[in-house]
Amino acid sequence: MDVSLIIFPGANCDKDTSLAIKKITGKHPKHVWYKETTLPKSDLVILPGGFSHGDYLRSGAIAAKAPIVKDLVKKSADGIYVLGICNGFQILTECGLLQGSLIRNNSLKFVSRNVKLRVERNDTIFTSNFKEKEDVDMPIAHHDGNFYIDDANLEKIEQEGRVAFRYIENNSKYNPYNPNGSLNDIAGVYNKNFKILGLMPHPERAVDKITGGDHGAKIFESMFQSIS
Amino acid sequence: MNKEDYIQHGLNDAEAEKLLEGLGREPTITEMGIYSVMWSEHCSYKSSRHWLKNLHTKGVHVIQGPGENAGVVDIGDGLAAVFKMESHNHPSFIEPYQGAATGVGGIMRDIFTMGARPIALLNSLRFGEVNHKKTKHLLSGAVSGIGGYGNCVGVPTVAGEVGFDKSYNGNILVNAMCVGIANINKIFYSAASGIDNPVVYVGAKTGRDGIHGATMASGEFDKDSEKNRPTVQVGDPFTEKLLLEACLELMKEDAIIAIQDMGAAGLTSSAVEMASKGNVGIELCLDELPKREENLSAYEMMLSESQERMLMVLKPNKKKLAEEIFLKWGVDFSVIGKITDTKKIKVIYRDKVEANIPISSLADDAPMYVRPIKNRKIDKNLTHQKTNIGLKEIILKILSSPNICSKRWVWEQYDRTIMANTINRPGGNAGVVRIEGTNKALSLSCDVTPRYCHANSYEGAKQAVAECWRNIVSTGAKPIAITNCLNFGNPEKPIIMGDFVSAIEGIKDASIALDFPVVSGNVSLYNETDGEAIKPTPTIGGLGIIEDVKIQSNHHTQRDGDIIILIGGDGKHLGRSIFREVIFNAEDGDAPTVNLDNELNNGNLILSLISDKKINSVHDISDGGLIITIAEMIISSNIGAKITLQNNLTNSNGDPEMLYEKMFGEDQSRYVITVSLDKVNDVIDQCTKSNVSANIIGDIQKNDLEIDGLVTISNNELIDSYESVLPDMMNIK
Numbered sequence: 001m002d003v004s005l006i007i008f009p010g011a012n013c014d015k016d017t018s019l020a021i022k023k024i025t026g027k028h029p030k031h032v033w034y035k036e037t038t039l040p041k042s043d044l045v046i047l048p049g050g051f052s053h054g055d056y057l058r059s060g061a062i063a064a065k066a067p068i069v070k071d072l073v074k075k076s077a078d079g080i081y082v083l084g085i086c087n088g089f090q091i092l093t094e095c096g097l098l099q100g101s102l103i104r105n106n107s108l109k110f111v112s113r114n115v116k117l118r119v120e121r122n123d124t125i126f127t128s129n130f131k132e133k134e135d136v137d138m139p140i141a142h143h144d145g146n147f148y149i150d151d152a153n154l155e156k157i158e159q160e161g162r163v164a165f166r167y168i169e170n171n172s173k174y175n176p177y178n179p180n181g182s183l184n185d186i187a188g189v190y191n192k193n194f195k196i197l198g199l200m201p202h203p204e205r206a207v208d209k210i211t212g213g214d215h216g217a218k219i220f221e222s223m224f225q226s227i228s
Numbered sequence: 229m230n231k232e233d234y235i236q237h238g239l240n241d242a243e244a245e246k247l248l249e250g251l252g253r254e255p256t257i258t259e260m261g262i263y264s265v266m267w268s269e270h271c272s273y274k275s276s277r278h279w280l281k282n283l284h285t286k287g288v289h290v291i292q293g294p295g296e297n298a299g300v301v302d303i304g305d306g307l308a309a310v311f312k313m314e315s316h317n318h319p320s321f322i323e324p325y326q327g328a329a330t331g332v333g334g335i336m337r338d339i340f341t342m343g344a345r346p347i348a349l350l351n352s353l354r355f356g357e358v359n360h361k362k363t364k365h366l367l368s369g370a371v372s373g374i375g376g377y378g379n380c381v382g383v384p385t386v387a388g389e390v391g392f393d394k395s396y397n398g399n400i401l402v403n404a405m406c407v408g409i410a411n412i413n414k415i416f417y418s419a420a421s422g423i424d425n426p427v428v429y430v431g432a433k434t435g436r437d438g439i440h441g442a443t444m445a446s447g448e449f450d451k452d453s454e455k456n457r458p459t460v461q462v463g464d465p466f467t468e469k470l471l472l473e474a475c476l477e478l479m480k481e482d483a484i485i486a487i488q489d490m491g492a493a494g495l496t497s498s499a500v501e502m503a504s505k506g507n508v509g510i511e512l513c514l515d516e517l518p519k520r521e522e523n524l525s526a527y528e529m530m531l532s533e534s535q536e537r538m539l540m541v542l543k544p545n546k547k548k549l550a551e552e553i554f555l556k557w558g559v560d561f562s563v564i565g566k567i568t569d570t571k572k573i574k575v576i577y578r579d580k581v582e583a584n585i586p587i588s589s590l591a592d593d594a595p596m597y598v599r600p601i602k603n604r605k606i607d608k609n610l611t612h613q614k615t616n617i618g619l620k621e622i623i624l625k626i627l628s629s630p631n632i633c634s635k636r637w638v639w640e641q642y643d644r645t646i647m648a649n650t651i652n653r654p655g656g657n658a659g660v661v662r663i664e665g666t667n668k669a670l671s672l673s674c675d676v677t678p679r680y681c682h683a684n685s686y687e688g689a690k691q692a693v694a695e696c697w698r699n700i701v702s703t704g705a706k707p708i709a710i711t712n713c714l715n716f717g718n719p720e721k722p723i724i725m726g727d728f729v730s731a732i733e734g735i736k737d738a739s740i741a742l743d744f745p746v747v748s749g750n751v752s753l754y755n756e757t758d759g760e761a762i763k764p765t766p767t768i769g770g771l772g773i774i775e776d777v778k779i780q781s782n783h784h785t786q787r788d789g790d791i792i793i794l795i796g797g798d799g800k801h802l803g804r805s806i807f808r809e810v811i812f813n814a815e816d817g818d819a820p821t822v823n824l825d826n827e828l829n830n831g832n833l834i835l836s837l838i839s840d841k842k843i844n845s846v847h848d849i850s851d852g853g854l855i856i857t858i859a860e861m862i863i864s865s866n867i868g869a870k871i872t873l874q875n876n877l878t879n880s881n882g883d884p885e886m887l888y889e890k891m892f893g894e895d896q897s898r899y900v901i902t903v904s905l906d907k908v909n910d911v912i913d914q915c916t917k918s919n920v921s922a923n924i925i926g927d928i929q930k931n932d933l934e935i936d937g938l939v940t941i942s943n944n945e946l947i948d949s950y951e952s953v954l955p956d957m958m959n960i961k
Contacts, residue, residue, distance in 0.1 A: 009558060010466050012382025016648045019664075051380040054466025110375045112643045141379065141643040174636060174951040205648040210777055211662060212645065 001228045003029035004042040006072070008063045013049035013085065013204060020204040021046075024220045034066040043227050044081040045072060047088025049141075049202060059102065059144040060090030069095050081125060081227060082196040083219075086142055089188070089198030098191055098198045099157065100149035105142070106181025112141040114212065115179055116170045117187055117201060120163050124194045125226035127164065129218040135168060136215035138201035140179055140187075145200040147182035147189070154183055164188035164197055229254060237264035238447070243595055250589030258527045258575060258582040263590065265440070265493035265531060266500060269753055272594040275719035276751045279732045287745040289708050291415065297338040297489065298408075299747025300415055301709045303773055305666050308412045310344035313352075313405035313674065313713040313769040315752035319460040320402040321449070324369025328402045329377040329463040330535050335406040336381060337489035340472050341538065343416040343479050344408025347647060348661045349378045351388040351404045352674045352713070352767045353638075356397030358630045358957055363392070366400050367638075368958065373463075374404070375641040380465035381472065384650050385642035386659030387672055392630040393679070398449060398757025403713040405674055405769040409663060416479060418488040420506035420541045420567050425485060427499070427510060427565040428547070430474070430554050431537035432467045435520035438494070438533025448718055449757040467536040467559070474557035475538065483546030490537040496530045498539040499565075500573055504591035509570035514577040518560040526575060526582035541567060601729055602722035606684050610803060612812040619875075619886065619939045622811060624949040626852050626892070627859055629810045634863075637954035655864055656783050657702035657848060660774065669780065671705030671772040677851070678763035679804045680819035685727040687819040689734030689766045694822045694896060696770035697742050698848045701831040702899065704780040704838040705772030710739065712749040712768050717761025719753045727764040728753075735766060741824035742831075744770065781838045783847035784864035790844050790902035790928040792858070792869060793911065796830050797921040799853050799893025806852045807892035820894050827897040833918045834899055842911050843901045853892040854925075855935070857900050862933055863950050866943050869933055871926035876936040884938055891935075902928055 003021060007014050014031070022028050030040055034052075039045060052063035063069065069091070076082050076097055084092040092098040105111055114137050119130040130136070149157065157163060165188035167178045178185045180200070188199030203216025234244040237260055247255060247263050255263065265271055273280065285293035291308055292300035298312035316331025332349060339346045351374055356363045367390075378385050383406070420427075438461035478484065486506065488498040495512070503510040514529050524532075542550055547563065554561035568574070573590070575583040617625070626632055634655065644650055649662040651669055658673035675696040681688030693710065700707045712735065717724040739745055755762045774780050802808055803817020837843050845865075849857045858869055879885040903911050908924070915922035932942045 010380070010469055012380075012469065012646065016646070019648070050382060051466060051469070054380065054464070056466065109372065110379055110641045110643070112379075112645065113640055139645040141645060143379075174634075174947075174955070202645065205645045207648070211648055211651055 001043045001224060002041050003044045003046065004032050004039055005029040005046045005048060006032050006034060006068055008034045008052035008066065010052045010054050011048050011050035013202065017046060017048045017085065017204040020207045020220055023207055024217060025224050032068060034063065034068050037067045037071060039068065039071050039075055042080055044083065044223060047084040047091050049086030049088060052087055052091065060087055060094040063091045064094035073097060076196060079195060083126065084198040085202060085204065086200055089200060090144060092196065092198045097196050098189055099153055100147055100189065102144050103146045103148050104144050105146050110143040111179050113175060113179060114139050115201060116168050116177065117165045118168045120166060121161060124190065125223055126197045126219055127222055128226050129222040137213050138203060138206045138216050139212065140201050142200055145180040145182065147186040149183065157189060158184065162190045164190050165199055165201065233260060237261065238268055239264060243267060246595065250593055251585060256582060258530055259585055261527045261531050262496050262583055262585060265496055266590045267594050271493050271497055273751055274595045275597050275599055275753060276728065277596050278598050279729055282732055282736055283746045284736050284739045285745050285747065287709065287743060290745055290747055293747050294749055296417060297341045299709065299711055300342065301747060301771065302412060306412050307663065308410045308415060309407055309670060309771055310339050310342045310410055311405065311407040311711055311771055312338050312748040313403055313711045313767065314750045315713050315715060316402045316404065317400065317715065317752050317755055320370050321366065321400050323460040324366045325373035326460050326462050328370040328373035330461045331402050331404045332374050332377040333463045333465065333468050333535055334491050335404045336383065336468065339406045339408035340475055341416065341487050341489045342410060343414050344410035345476060346383045346406050346408045347649065348407045348659060348672055349383050349385040349404065350659060350672055350674050350769060351385065352676065353390045354396045354401035354765060355392050356400065357394045358392050360397045364958065370400065370402055371638050371641050377463055377465045379643040381469045382646050384644050384646050386644060386650055386661055387674065389674060390635050390638055391678065393763060395763045398760060399755045399762050401715050401765055403767045405711060407670060407672060407771060414479065416484055416487050418486050418502050418505055420486045420502040420508055420510065422485055422541065423567055423569050425541050425567045426544060426547055426563045427512065427567065428540045428542050428550065429517060429537065429562045429564045430540065430559055431471045432464060432534055433518040433520040433560060434524065434529055434532050435534045436524065436528055436532060437461045439528055439531045448754050461533045461535050463535050470557045470559050471536055471538065474554050474559050478550050478553050481546060481549060483543055483550050484540055485543060486541040488539050490539060492533065494531060494533045500587060500590050502539065502541065503573060503587045509568035509572045509587065510565060511568050511574045512565035514575060516562050516564045518562050526577040530575060599719055599725045600722040601726040603726045604685065604723060606818050608803065608818045610817045611814055615811050617811060619935065620941055623855060623859065623941060624945065626806060626810050626856055627946060627949040628953050629806065630953065632806060632852055632856060633953035634951045635954065636951060637958055651777065652703065652782055658699040660703050660780060662777050667776055669774040669777045671700045671703040671774055673699040674767055674769040675699060676765055676767045678765045679809065679815065681731065681766060682763040683804050684819040685730035685764050686734040687821055688764065689731035690738040690822050691819065691896060692766055692768040693735055693738035693742065693744060694827050695850055696768045697744055698831060700770050700772035701834050702781065702846050702848045703774065704835065705774045706835065707742065707744050707770055707772040709745050709747045710768050710770045712746060712766060714749065714751045715755055715762060715765040715767065716753050717756045724761055731764055731766045738822065738824060742828055779839055781843065781846050783845055783861050786845040786861060786865055786867055786902040786928045787904065788867060788928055789905060791905055791908045791924055792926040792928065793901050793903055794854065794898065794923045794925045795834065795901060795915065795920060796898030798890050799895045800889050801893050801895045802889055805892060805894045807888060820896050822896040829918065830897045830899065830920050833915060833920045837901065837911060837914065842907050843903050846899055846901045849898040849900060851894065853894050854900065855891040859933060859946050861900065862943055863947050867928055868930045868943055869926055869928050871935045873925060873936055876938055
């Protein structure tokens with residue numbers, strides 16, 4: 001399977017993501033510079049986290065206009081799989097591949113902590129290695145992770161089962177379970193055909209027990225087993 | 229020379245005289261500016277240089293001690309750790325977000341300038357009293373500034389400390405530390421060489437921000453210090469990230485002869501330092517400087533402290549390759565001069581020579597003062613001795629006091645998990661970060677207890693080194709080396725200078741005894757507002773190595789049924805303790821003394837117990853003493869403890885005799901460990917053999933803290949007291 005990682009200037013989770021993939025598949029993904037105009041042959045394209053272009057406009061807004069993203073939009077119509085993590089998720093909403101937007105956290109502050117998530121369905125290529133409705137832990141670290149969408153589309157996303165991950169109760173008074181105010185506690189969503197996933201948590205930082213957990217590894221394992 | 233001019237440039241009569249002597253003629257305005265910043269306290273260390281020489285800077289791991297952009301130590305596997313701490317106090321008080329942000333940016337550049345990729349950030353912050361009108365604004369701004377910069381560049385903030393004290397009401401402290409990893413054969417230094425080699429400017433464009441920042445940082449504040457706002461630089465972490473990647477990419481090639489970041493005093497100090505270290509001259513043509521706006525004068529360009537800029541001397545045949553790398557990353561690249569054999573710095577702008585100064589006059593001949601010293605009188609007496617406040621209330625009051633309470637509100641704003649190598653959680657003994665591609669980890673901590681230093685600068689500074697060492701030991705790491713950030717008031721006052729000199733002695737004695745040499749550092753003087761100085765604050769940042777990431781220890785991993793053992797003896801010393809600060813509002817008595825032989829002996833025992841896997845958890849005893857240490861362990865594990873200290877023995881009135889010294893004394897070199905029942909005898913034996921005091925004081929059980937059957941506090945009550953303070957203060961629900 002061919003995996004490409006798009007590198008925007010200001011991306012800072014590209015190395016972690018690359019290492020996580022290497023750890024799980026034994027192979028580094030191809031790195032594609034944002035100024036390229038055509039993606040190399042890929043089954044899966046990953047947009048890593050970070051601060052593309054400094055996030056000086058809306059997070060992800062400038063990156064969404066990069067030449068490579070045009071090609072990504074085109075190729076996703078042909079059915080390649082796309083994963084956007086954190087800033088990558090923001091870019092996917094900015095370029096229209098995913099619905100909704102990620103607005104400033106309701107605390108108005110950057111938040112870095114571990115969250116509890118429920119995997120809402122385990123029948124997509126991103127989640128096939130999870131148990132049904134499995135509860136998992138993953139780190140988040142973002143300033144703009146508050147998922148927002150109009151009521152009609154929110155209902156539609158829910159009805160179509162397109163919520164991928166939801167923040168769930170963690171029984172901690174000083175650690176609100178929904179860390180950013182996302183509607184319906186949404187931490188990640190799919191597009192209509194479940195081939196595109198965007199999520200705010202960082203699975204690439206959760207691939208090793210010694211550094212705080214390995215639940216994120218299951219996302220990568222699911223993808224590589226499903227697609228290969 | 230007009231007296232008004234040189235006074236305005238921070239020079240005194242004798243210094244003006246020295247300038248004329250060194251230059252041999254009247255200076256131009258640009259030259260006056262250059263002298264002004266190079267001879268400022270901030271750049272020349274004129275009050276501290278004489279004493280800094282006394283620090284202990286050698287050791288088996290030391291590759292580079294003080295004097296370069298950062299210190300370098302050998303950590304094995306062909307790798308080096310590069311680290312330093314620096315202050316950004318003055319700008320952070322005036323403009324907390326940008327001041328703190330650019331402090332983080334500056335210290336990261338010091339690290340990657342040497343060829344190291346930054347892998348961890350730490351910070352030590354001091355604010356005024358929590359109810360002072362500026363404190364909330366300054367805390368909020370500094371914390372988001374630190375987060376805003378570090379998070380964007382993508383380096384985890386793994387440890388730090390936050391303290392509050394009235395002496396910082398008019399002068400907060402923002403000390404930032406960065407640690408990087410480099411290939412041991414690929415360390416880059418700043419000494420320029422090779423006549424006619426190109427001098428290259430890379431990074432952000434030069435603007436008018438930060439002009440005379442170094443001079444500002446070399447003076448006291450008064451009511452009008454707000455007007456200094458334009459001297460605070462503005463940070464751009466996105467450009468820093470691009471500059472970082474471009475520099476590290478170029479460093480893989482054999483292209484760079486010398487490299488220096490433009491920090492305090494900007495282009496002036498980087499050019500002079502590179503030429504001075506290489507014993508050469510340097511010629512700069514400012515027409516080629518990337519500029520943010522037109523019509524900058526030579527004076528402004530030489531003094532600008534615009535951020536995210538670097539100066540390099542390149543091999544001439546690698547110029548094109550270097551330019552391509554920087555253009556790819558979208559970072560400015562411009563050849564702005566060359567190395568000469570004149571041993572002068574010559575500055576040309578619009579065909580006019582704006583400056584031509586012998587390097588030695590600016591660097592080697594900078595003023596140096598051995599200022600008068602007066603020793604502080606140490607009063608060992610304690611005023612109040614008794615209180616009617618009940619034990620439960622005392623414990624909860626201490627846990628909710630600003631200097632003890634949870635700093636979650638702060639550290640949740642820092643990305644702690646990026647790079648996917650962070651091992652432990654905040655609030656523990658020290659930050660632990662795995663080294664990518666190895667089985668090792670670094671253990672990192674920064675520490676100082678200003679209330680001790682205020683009472684007794686020598687013991688306080690010694691204690692800062694020892695506590696840092698102890699925190700690192702508590703994670704199972706071998707302590708290797710330290711950096712420091714020496715924050716003091718006006719050195720022209722003998723009592724402040726006395727504190728400074730005693731602190732140097734204290735650091736020296738502790739670092740020799742513990743084999744914990746100083747490899748880099750920074751001095752920040754004139755931390756005063758309207759004549760009120762801060763408490764002496766010699767912050768120590770330490771680094772240790774964990775050889776096997778699987779063998780490390782934590783303070784929240786105790787198990788139900790574990791036996792609690794106090795290592796290092798009972799508490800006896802209450803002078804300058806948190807207990808007295810919180811309960812009596814008293815700042816009295818002497819600082820606790822560190823017996824460095826005991827420190828070393830006890831610490832080595834802890835290290836061997838950890839490596840033999842004989843203990844389940846360990847926490848060093850510091851602020852608040854034994855009971856607060858145990859409470860912190862309960863809070864982070866949510867597992868309770870039953871403690872027996874014999875408080876219940878009655879006094880002559882038939883009341884229980886409260887053993888405050890035992891419970892809250894801040895005697896040094898002590899630890900709390902928890903051990904499985906089957907290993908207790910073994911551990912006690914080992915302590916006896918090592919001549920270390922070990923007392924069984926209780927066991928891990930249930931959901932509360934129980935002391936002598938006199939008081940029972942539920943885990944939830946402890947957690948509430950500890951966690952609710954900062955969110956309430958900052959109005960976050």
